[in-house]
Amino acid sequence: MVINQHWLCNYSVNVCTDEWTPTLKSLWECNWSQNLSNEVFDQILANNFDGIELSSRNNEELLCLAISALQAFVQGNFVGPLLNEGDEFKQLPWYADVKRVGNESLRNYLMSDGEEINTNAKHPELLAVSKYILTHLHSNLESVNDPIEKFICEHWLLRYYGVHQLVIDEFTDTLFNGINNVSDALVEHLNEIENIDNDSKVICLLEITAWQLHYKRIFTAKEKLQMAQQLLDVNISIEGKLGVRTKYQQKPLPQLMLRVDSPNGDVVDLPSIESPVASVTLPAILQLDDDVRLEKIQFVNEEDNVITRTKGIVQALILGTYNYIQKSQPKDKLANEELMPYLTTLMYQEQGPWPIRISVLLENISMEATHKRTVERSLKQCEEIMKLVTKSDATSNFHRLSFVYASYVRPHWLIRAQLADLMVSLGFVKTALDIYLEIERWEAVIMCYNMLDLKHKAAEVIQNELKKKESVELYCMLGDALDDKTWYERAWEFSKERSGRAQRHLGTHYYAKKQFEEAIPHLEKSIAINSLQEAVWSRLGYAALSLERWELAAKAYRHYTHIEPNGFESWNNLAKAYLNLGDKQRAHKILTEALRCNYDNWKVWENFLIVSLDTGNFEDVLNAHHRLGELKSKHLDKEVLMITVNAICNNTPDAQGRPSERLLKKAQNLLAQLCVQYPTEGGVFELSAKLLDKVPLQKAQKLQKAYRAYTQGQNTWTKTPETTIQVLSLCNNLCESSLRAYDEIDSGSNTAAASQLSSARLTTQGCIKAAKDSEWQDQCSEQITTLTDLLDTIKTKLLNKA
Numbered sequence: 001m002v003i004n005q006h007w008l009c010n011y012s013v014n015v016c017t018d019e020w021t022p023t024l025k026s027l028w029e030c031n032w033s034q035n036l037s038n039e040v041f042d043q044i045l046a047n048n049f050d051g052i053e054l055s056s057r058n059n060e061e062l063l064c065l066a067i068s069a070l071q072a073f074v075q076g077n078f079v080g081p082l083l084n085e086g087d088e089f090k091q092l093p094w095y096a097d098v099k100r101v102g103n104e105s106l107r108n109y110l111m112s113d114g115e116e117i118n119t120n121a122k123h124p125e126l127l128a129v130s131k132y133i134l135t136h137l138h139s140n141l142e143s144v145n146d147p148i149e150k151f152i153c154e155h156w157l158l159r160y161y162g163v164h165q166l167v168i169d170e171f172t173d174t175l176f177n178g179i180n181n182v183s184d185a186l187v188e189h190l191n192e193i194e195n196i197d198n199d200s201k202v203i204c205l206l207e208i209t210a211w212q213l214h215y216k217r218i219f220t221a222k223e224k225l226q227m228a229q230q231l232l233d234v235n236i237s238i239e240g241k242l243g244v245r246t247k248y249q250q251k252p253l254p255q256l257m258l259r260v261d262s263p264n265g266d267v268v269d270l271p272s273i274e275s276p277v278a279s280v281t282l283p284a285i286l287q288l289d290d291d292v293r294l295e296k297i298q299f300v301n302e303e304d305n306v307i308t309r310t311k312g313i314v315q316a317l318i319l320g321t322y323n324y325i326q327k328s329q330p331k332d333k334l335a336n337e338e339l340m341p342y343l344t345t346l347m348y349q350e351q352g353p354w355p356i357r358i359s360v361l362l363e364n365i366s367m368e369a370t371h372k373r374t375v376e377r378s379l380k381q382c383e384e385i386m387k388l389v390t391k392s393d394a395t396s397n398f399h400r401l402s403f404v405y406a407s408y409v410r411p412h413w414l415i416r417a418q419l420a421d422l423m424v425s426l427g428f429v430k431t432a433l434d435i436y437l438e439i440e441r442w443e444a445v446i447m448c449y450n451m452l453d454l455k456h457k458a459a460e461v462i463q464n465e466l467k468k469k470e471s472v473e474l475y476c477m478l479g480d481a482l483d484d485k486t487w488y489e490r491a492w493e494f495s496k497e498r499s500g501r502a503q504r505h506l507g508t509h510y511y512a513k514k515q516f517e518e519a520i521p522h523l524e525k526s527i528a529i530n531s532l533q534e535a536v537w538s539r540l541g542y543a544a545l546s547l548e549r550w551e552l553a554a555k556a557y558r559h560y561t562h563i564e565p566n567g568f569e570s571w572n573n574l575a576k577a578y579l580n581l582g583d584k585q586r587a588h589k590i591l592t593e594a595l596r597c598n599y600d601n602w603k604v605w606e607n608f609l610i611v612s613l614d615t616g617n618f619e620d621v622l623n624a625h626h627r628l629g630e631l632k633s634k635h636l637d638k639e640v641l642m643i644t645v646n647a648i649c650n651n652t653p654d655a656q657g658r659p660s661e662r663l664l665k666k667a668q669n670l671l672a673q674l675c676v677q678y679p680t681e682g683g684v685f686e687l688s689a690k691l692l693d694k695v696p697l698q699k700a701q702k703l704q705k706a707y708r709a710y711t712q713g714q715n716t717w718t719k720t721p722e723t724t725i726q727v728l729s730l731c732n733n734l735c736e737s738s739l740r741a742y743d744e745i746d747s748g749s750n751t752a753a754a755s756q757l758s759s760a761r762l763t764t765q766g767c768i769k770a771a772k773d774s775e776w777q778d779q780c781s782e783q784i785t786t787l788t789d790l791l792d793t794i795k796t797k798l799l800n801k802a
Contacts, residue, residue: 023064030397035068036092044129048105054136063153066133070160071401073126077167078409079355079400080389083123112164112172113530114500116472119440120413121167134160151189151196155204158182159405162211167411171532176215183208199313202228206406209320216564218328225320234262234314236321238341243299246292255297258341260308260318280399282357283388285347285364286381293373296344307348315352316406318342319359323408330566336367343367354399355407361385362415369422379426382419389415413439420444437461442477470494476505485509500529504536516543534563538570545573553577561593568598572607579611585655588615602631609640616655618644622666636674638683645687667691682709686730697741700756703734707763718774728783731767735760735790742797757794764791
C-alpha cells in the first residue's frame, strides 16, 4: 500500500503523481467518477449495506473508494459545485439505479440516535458507502501492522464522523463518542509515530479542534489548538495601535490588530508560485461603499496597515483560534471587538485555501449583520457566496477541497438559511419565505407566515408536503403549526417509536403549557434515544426543579452543563438542586463555575456568598461581599460579616483545613472600605475593631467611632435594655483597649495614646450618666459599676501623667 502524507488529501502542496496507481492519481486529481465506478459501490447499494464481504478486497482500493465517496459528498453539499450539474457524475453505472436502494433504507442506515440527516443533503449514498467502508477498515485495524496506515484510516474515519454530524440538525451521542475515540487514537499516534510530516500533524490537530468546538468542548479544543501552535512555532497575539474607523474621525483611538510571527520567520513567507493555493482566485470581501465608515481600520503607523501574509496552514490555525475564542466567551460587543482582528487578517490575505476564505466571509457576514451600516453588504456578500458554493466557476474541485475539514465549512442549506435570516432582518419576509420553503426549514416557514398574519397557511403547506411524502419532521412541524399533540404522537408511531424528535416535541408541548408532570416522561424518552440534546436537558431540569424533584433536576442540569458549559443560569440551577439535596460543598463548586460564566450577576454572587459561608470557604465570603459592593454600589450583610470575622479571630480552619487567620489583612481592608461607605453603622466599626485586637490603639479608635455611630441622634440607645447593655459593653471594651494602648506605647511616643485615653474618659463619663438616667439603671447596674471602676483607672493614669 502506498502510504505518505498526501493520502490525507490536504491539497496544500504540489506532488508528482506520475508513479502513482491510476486510483491514487484520480483521487488526488479529484476525478471521482473513475473511483466511484467501482463495482464494490454497486454491491453495497444493491445489498442495502448488509452482508457485503470486504475482507478479501485490497485495503488501498477500499480506502480510495471511501475517500472518493466522502470527498464527492463534501463537494456536493459543502463547497460545491453541486454534483447534479456534472454529466460525468450522472454517467456512473450505479447512478440511475440509486432508487432501487430506497430513500428510506439510505436514511435509516445514516440515522444516528433517532436523528435523520437533513432532507437537503444531496447524494446520501456517497456518505453511506463512505461510512460502510471506513467503519469496516477501522474494525480490522488490529491486523494492520503499519502505524501510518492506521493513522490514515483513523484520520479519514474522523472526517467521516464530523461530516455526518454536520448534516444532522441535532448533536448525537453516537457520532460524538466516535469522534472522541478516534481523536484520542490519533493524538496517541501523533506522539508515537515520528515519520509523519509536521503539517499533517498540525492539520490533524486543527481538525480535531474543529469537531470539538462544534460540540462546545472548549477545554479539549484549547489543548489541541495549543499543540498545533507549538508544532508550527507560531505566536498569535492581539495588540493595541492608534487608528481611525471613520472617514471624518480626527483623533486616532486605540484599535486592536492581530500580530502573527514566528521565531524561525517562516510564517510570513508567501506560498511559492508552484503551490496550488497560489494559483486560485480567492473570493474577496465586497466594497462597503459607505459615506462614513472606512473599509477597515486605518492605523496611524503605515506599517500596521500591512496585513501579515501567512501560509495556508497558519491561516487554518488563525481560524481555529478565532472559533475557539468565539465559542469560549459570552457573545457581546466587547467579544466582537476582540474577534474582528482575526477576521480582518484572514479576509485580506492575497493567497490561501479557498474554503477557509469562504468560512471567514460567512463569519464576517454574521458579525456585520448586526450593524446598520454593514448589514446591506452582508446580504450581498451572502448572496455571492451562495452562488460560489452551488455553481461551477473557474475554481477547481482541487482548490475547493484544500484544508476543507479544518475550515469550519457548513452545508449549503445553512448558508441559504443564513441568507434568508438576513432578509427577514431587513424586512424581506416573502423572499425569505421562498428560501425557507425551498430548503424545508419548517420552523422558519411557520415564523414567516405568522409575521405575514397567515398562520393557517403554514399548516396547509406542511399538509401538502405530507401528501407527497410522510416524515417525522413534517408531522412534528404540523403539530407545531396547529398546536396539536396528536401529530407528535403520529410522528412517534410513524418512526416505529425510534424518533427522539417526536418525543422532544411532545415534551415541549406540555412544557410550554407548564404541565411539567406530563412533560417529564416524554423529555426523558427523547434523551434516552439521543442524550446530546441541549434544549431537552435544560427543559427537563427546569421541569424537575419546578416540581422539586431535586435528584432529577441535578441529573438534568449536570448533563446540560456538560453539553453547554457557558450558561451561568444552568450552573446556578444545578447548585440549587445540590443545596436542596444537602450537598453544600458540591453546590459551592458549581456556583464557582456559574461565576466564571457570568461575573456580573449579583444574584449568583449572593448565592455564592451564603453557600461559601455555610461550607466554611471564608476567603470566598470576603471576595463575594466585595464583589457585591461593586455590583450594587453598596452592600452590607452584617450577619455574614460577623460570622466570618469571628472565624478569623478564632483562627477557625476553613473548608480546606487552612487557618483563617491568614485572611486577616483581606478582612481588614474590606471592613475599612465598609466603614467609609456606612459611617452611621456602629456594628461595622465594631467588627473592624475586633480585627485590630493586636493593635490596641487602632482598635480603640475604631470603637470610639462605633460609639459615636450608636449614640448619635436623640439618645435612642437608652430606649431598650438590650441596646443600653450593648453600648455599655462597647464602652467597656473601649476603655480596656485605650488603657492597653497607653500602657504598651513608650512614653516618648505616648501622645496619640494619651489623647485616645482622654477621649475614652469623656466618652465613658457621658455613657455612665446616660445609663444612670435611663429607666434600665437597675438592670445595668453591674455594667455601670464595672465601667465606673475603669473610669477611675483612666483618671488615675491621666493624673499621674500630668
